[in-house]
Amino acid sequence: MVAYNIDIISEKLIDVVIRRAVGFKIRNFKIKASSSAFEQIVLRAIESTSKYLVNKSGMQLYCNICGKGPYTRKGMYLHLLRTHKYEIKNMIKEDLRELELAS
Numbered sequence: 257m258v259a260y261n262i263d264i265i266s267e268k269l270i271d272v273v274i275r276r277a278v279g280f281k282i283r284n285f286k287i288k289a290s291s292s293a294f295e296q297i298v299l300r301a302i303e304s305t306s307k308y309l310v311n312k313s314g315m316q317l318y319c320n321i322c323g324k325g326p327y328t329r330k331g332m333y334l335h336l337l338r339t340h341k342y343e344i345k346n347m348i349k350e351d352l353r354e355l356e357l358a359s
């Protein structure tokens with residue numbers, strides 16, 4: 257897979273990863289991957305990146321990147337999307353690269 261593809265895929269996954277991190281439902285998400293092996297890599301990257309983003313302290317949500325909070329789920333979603341969009345994209349890219357190299 258070329259770096260160009262990883263960049264495009266990461267961009268498309270930002271919203272999915274943030275939704276997953278705050279516990280929103282993910283609707284109409286389909287991966288158009290060239291192989292089922294790569295599909296698995298994408299799913300694993302979504303899991304590992306989304307786990308890192310939010311620090312859940314009881315019912316309160318805090319940003320794991322900058323420490324701000326507490327937020328509601330909606331507030332957390334908007335904070336991550338507005339403030340950390342490109343950091344999150346880079347995390348997804350890193351994860352995709354590592355998982356692909358390990359596969």
Ligand SMILES: [Zn+2]
Nearest residue numbers: 319321322323
């Ligand atoms: Zn933050």
